[in-house]
Amino acid sequence: MLYFAWVRERIGQAAETVSPPTDVTTVRALIDWLAAQSTVHAAAFENRDRLRAAVDQLFVPLDAPLGSAREVAIFPPVTGG
Amino acid sequence: MLYFAWVRERIGQAAETVSPPTDVTTVRALIDWLAAQSTVHAAAFENRDRLRAAVDQLFVPLDAPLGSAREVAIFPPVTGG
Amino acid sequence: MIAVTVSTAVIDQGAEFEAIAATGAGGIATFVGLVRSDDGVAILSLEHYPGATEAALITLCEQAAARWDLIGVRVTHRVGDMRPGEIVVFVGTAARHRGAALEACAFLIDRLKTEAPFWKKETRGDETSWVEPRDSDDAAAARWKG
Amino acid sequence: MIAVTVSTAVIDQGAEFEAIAATGAGGIATFVGLVRSDDGVAILSLEHYPGATEAALITLCEQAAARWDLIGVRVTHRVGDMRPGEIVVFVGTAARHRGAALEACAFLIDRLKTEAPFWKKETRGDETSWVEPRDSDDAAAARWKG
Numbered sequence: 001m002l003y004f005a006w007v008r009e010r011i012g013q014a015a016e017t018v019s020p021p022t023d024v025t026t027v028r029a030l031i032d033w034l035a036a037q038s039t040v041h042a043a044a045f046e047n048r049d050r051l052r053a054a055v056d057q058l059f060v061p062l063d064a065p066l067g068s069a070r071e072v073a074i075f076p077p078v079t080g081g
Numbered sequence: 082m083l084y085f086a087w088v089r090e091r092i093g094q095a096a097e098t099v100s101p102p103t104d105v106t107t108v109r110a111l112i113d114w115l116a117a118q119s120t121v122h123a124a125a126f127e128n129r130d131r132l133r134a135a136v137d138q139l140f141v142p143l144d145a146p147l148g149s150a151r152e153v154a155i156f157p158p159v160t161g162g
Numbered sequence: 163m164i165a166v167t168v169s170t171a172v173i174d175q176g177a178e179f180e181a182i183a184a185t186g187a188g189g190i191a192t193f194v195g196l197v198r199s200d201d202g203v204a205i206l207s208l209e210h211y212p213g214a215t216e217a218a219l220i221t222l223c224e225q226a227a228a229r230w231d232l233i234g235v236r237v238t239h240r241v242g243d244m245r246p247g248e249i250v251v252f253v254g255t256a257a258r259h260r261g262a263a264l265e266a267c268a269f270l271i272d273r274l275k276t277e278a279p280f281w282k283k284e285t286r287g288d289e290t291s292w293v294e295p296r297d298s299d300d301a302a303a304a305r306w307k308g
Numbered sequence: 309m310i311a312v313t314v315s316t317a318v319i320d321q322g323a324e325f326e327a328i329a330a331t332g333a334g335g336i337a338t339f340v341g342l343v344r345s346d347d348g349v350a351i352l353s354l355e356h357y358p359g360a361t362e363a364a365l366i367t368l369c370e371q372a373a374a375r376w377d378l379i380g381v382r383v384t385h386r387v388g389d390m391r392p393g394e395i396v397v398f399v400g401t402a403a404r405h406r407g408a409a410l411e412a413c414a415f416l417i418d419r420l421k422t423e424a425p426f427w428k429k430e431t432r433g434d435e436t437s438w439v440e441p442r443d444s445d446d447a448a449a450a451r452w453k454g
Contacts, residue, residue, distance in 0.1 A: 005209055005281035006292045054279070057214040073211060073279075077295040080208065080239065080280025081195055081251050081271055081406075086355055086427035087438045135425070138360040154357060154425075158441040161354065161385065161426025162341055162397050162417055175329075176322035179340075183321075186345035186393070191413070192338045193406060194325075199332035247332070260339060260417055261448060267337070268410045302407060 001034075003044075004075035007051070010044035027053045028062040030072060045074070052077055082115075084125075085156035088132070091125035108134045109143040111153060126155070133158055163234040164227065166219040168210060170242035173249035178238055185234035187256035191263035193271045194253075199246040203284045208241040208250065211279035215239075218278040226255070226270055230262040237270060239280065269306050276303040309380040310369040314361050316388035319395035324384055331380035333402035337413035340399075345392040349430045354387040354396065357425035361385075364424040372401070372416055376408040383416060385426065415452050422449040 001018055003011045024033045031051065035042040045051060053060055054073040066072065082099055084092045105114045112132065116123040126132060134141055135154040147153065163185060175194060183190055197206045223235040234256035244250065253270045257263035282293040309331060321340060329336055343352045369381040380402035390396065399416045403409035428439035 002211070004211055004279065005283070008209075054211070054214060057211075057217060059218075059277070059279075073214070075211070075279065076281060076292065078276065078279050079282045079293045079295050080210070080278050081275040083357070085357055085425070086429070089355075135357070135360055138357075138363060140364075140423070140425075154360070156357070156425065157427065157438065159422065159425050160428045160439040160441050161356070161424050162421040175325050179321050179325070183340070183342065183393075188342055188344040190338075190340045190342065192336075192340075193410060194329070194336045194338075195406070196329065196334055196336065198334040198404075247329075258344075259444075260341070261444075264339060264410070264414045264417075268414075271406055271410075298405075298407075 002071060002073040004073065007044055007075050010040070012040060024066070026063055026065055027055065027060060027072065027074075030066060031062070031074065050076055083152060083154040085154065088125055088156050091121070093121060105147070107144055107146055108136065108141060108153065108155075111147060112143070112155065131157055164220065164223040165234075165236045165238075166216055166223060167238040168212075168215050168219070168241060169238075170240065173238055173240050173252055175249060175252060178236065178252040178254060182234050182236045182254035182256050185256040187233040187263075188258055189260040189263045190254060190256050191260070191267035192252065192254045193267050194249055195251040195271070197244050197246045197248050197250060202286045203246065204287070205243050205245060205285040206250065207243050207283040207285070207290075208239075209281045209283070210239075210241045214279050219274065222270055222273050222277065225273075226266040229269070230255075230257065230266040231259065232257050232262060232266055235266065235270070237274065239274075239278070241280070272299075272302040272306060275299045310366060310373065311380075311382045311384075312362055312365040312369060313384040314356060314358075314365070314387055315384075316386065319384055319386050319398055321395060321398060324382065324398045324400060328380050328382045328400035328402050331402040333379040333409075334404055335406040335409045336400060336402050337406070337409035338398065338400045339413050339417045340395055341397040341417070343390050343392045343394050343396060348432045349392065350433070351389050351391060351431040352396065353389050353429040353431070353436075354385075355427045355429070356385075356387045361425050365420065368416055368419050368423065371419075372412040375415070376401075376403065376412040377405065378403050378408060378412055381412065381416070383420065385420075385424070387426070418445075418448040418452060421445045
C-alpha cells in the first residue's frame with residue numbers, strides 16, 4: 001500500500017505491506033478491510049468519496065478489481081499544476 | 082498620403098501630399114482620382130480588392146468618407162505576428 | 163519530441179523556453195504556473211507519486227501529439243517546497259501553426275490539473291493545509307473530451 | 309497593466325517573461341512567434357505603420373482586459389530585418405486563473421494577425437516576396453467575435 005497527501009498524514013506512514021484475505025477483490029473492499037483493522041485506517045478512510053486510487057500505478061475507480069496487484073495507492077483528488 | 086508594403090514599392094515613395102478636388106469624398110474616390118493622375122498609381126491600385134486603408138490612423142472600409150482627413154494610408158492586407 | 167521532467171530543482175523559464183524553441187518551430191505557446199505572491203502563502207509544498215507521475219505526464223503529451231500537429235511538447239513540474247514567485251509548472255508546445263500550439267498547451271495544463279498525481283500543501287504562518295480540488299478544474303479538463 | 313512595444317531591437321524572451329511574471333500572478337500564458345528555420349527564408353523583414361501600430365496593439369490589449377480578468381498584458385513586436393530563429397512577436401498574459409490567461413493570449417495573437425498594421429517580406433536567396441494573408445487567419449480572428 002502507498003498513501004499520499006493527507007491520507008499519508010492520517011495513516012502516519014507512506015507505505016505498508018498488507019495481506020488481505022482472498023475475498024477482498026476490489027479497491028473498495030481493500031479499503032473496507034483496512035478500515036476494519038485499525039481505528040487509524042478507519043479515520044483516514046472515513047469519507048470514501050474523497051478517496052482516489054491507483055492499482056500498479058494506473059488510476060482506477062474504487063470498484064476496480066485488484067487482480068494480482070502488487071502496488072495499490074490510496075490518495076485524495078489531485079491538485080497539481 | 083502614406084503607402085506601405087508592396088503599395089509603397091509600386092508607387093515608388095512612402096508618402097506624398099495631394100490636393101484632390103472637393104468632389105473626392107471617399108477613400109475609394111481618392112484612389113480612383115490618384116489612379117487617373119498617373120500610370121504608376123493606376124498600376125499600384127490596379128486590384129482594389131487587395132487594398133486596405135486608414136484615415137487619420139483609423140482602419141476604414143474603402144467606401145468610408147474622407148471628411149477633413151489629414152492623413153490617408155493605402156496598403157495591402159496586414160500579415161504581422 | 164516529448165520531454166517530461168519532475169524534479170525538486172528550481173525551474174528556469176528561460177532554459178525551458180530555449181529547449182522547446184530549439185525545435186525550430188514558428189510558434190511556441192507556453193503556460194507557466196507560479197506560487198502566487200498575493201494570498202499569504204509562505205511555502206507551497208508539492209507531493210507526487212514517483213513513477214506514476216512521469217507516466218501520467220508522458221501519456222498526456224502523447225495524447226496532445228496525437229490530436230494536434232506538434233513539433234515539440236515539454237512539461238516540467240517541480241515538487242518539494244517552493245516560495246512565492248517560484249515556478250510550479252512549465253508547459254511548452256511548439257508547432258507550425260499557432261492554433262495547434264495554443265490549444266495543445268491549454269489541453270495539457272487542464273488535464274495535468276486533474277490527471278497527474280500531484281498534491282499541494284500550503285503553509286501560511288504556522289498553519290498548513292492541503293489544497294482542495296476545484297470543480298472548475300474538472301470542468302476545464304472535461305471540455306477536451308471526445 | 310498593459311505594455312506594448314514595437315521596436316527593431318532583438319526580443320529577449322527571458323526579459324519579456326520576467327516583465328509579465330513580475331505582476332505576481334499565478335498563471336502566465338505566452339505565445340512566441342519566431343522566424344522559421346525550415347522553409348528557406350534567409351531574412352524576414354517587417355514593415356509597420358508607426359503610431360497606428362502601437363494604437364492598434366493597445367486597443368487589442370484593452371479589449372482583452374475588458375473581456376477577461378487579467379493582471380497583466382504584454383505585447384512586444386519586432387520590426388525591421390530578422391533571421392531564422394529570431395523572435396518576431398511575444399504575447400504574454402498574466403491572470404489569477406489559467407483559463408483567462410490562455411484565452412486572452414490566443415485572442416491577442418489571432419487578432420493581432422488581422423488587425424495590426426504589419427507587413428512581412430521574405431527573402432529567399434535573391435528573391436524577395438511579400439507574404440500573402442491567409443484565410444485561416446481571418447477565420448481564427450473571427451471566432452472571437454461577439
